Amino acid sequence: MEQLTHYDIENKKQQFPITIVCDAIRTPENIGMCFRISESFGVDKIYFHQSSPSTENRKVINTARNTINQINHDFYSDFDALIHQLKNEGNTIIGIEITDKSINIQDFNFKNHEKIVLLLGSERNGIENVNLIDETIAIPMFGRNSSMNVIHSLAITLYEVTNQISIKN
Secondary structure (H helix, E strand, C coil): CCCCCHHHCCCCCCCCCEEEEECCCCCHHHHHHHHHHHHHCCCCEEEEECCCCCCCCHHHHHHHCCCHHHCEEEEECCHHHHHHHHHHCCEEEEEECCCCCCEEHHHCCHHHCCEEEEEECECCCECCCHHHCCEEEECCCCCCCCCCCHHHHHHHHHHHHHHHHHHHC
């Protein structure tokens, strides 16, 4: 067995109809990792709240590595208006959030949706307005803690979404 380097690997470079909306994420490292994870899973676009750390932030740049310029992104000021716009564009809004209506991620059929928005809540308060969401999914956890880092939950979700969509194609 031989460990491969980045130069030995040729990824598919596939893009999926997935948009990420970050609802007021405040930690620069989480913003940077959102870029990095989203790019590696072929996400189409990311939206960040205008109060989030900017792409000029040193910690965002260092954490994102070279992915900031490799993925479409924009900033928004009005959460409700952005969600309504994305719905009007034919997206299904899926919150990664623990609610009384959340479906376990492995039981959710992502293949039934043409265009998907994955909505991430802020580190402290979750999603601002869950009433705007079409569906919520939750990641089953087996330890004592009831939540995980927002970007870890994004990575798990993107793996499940792209795995299901890839099987469809």
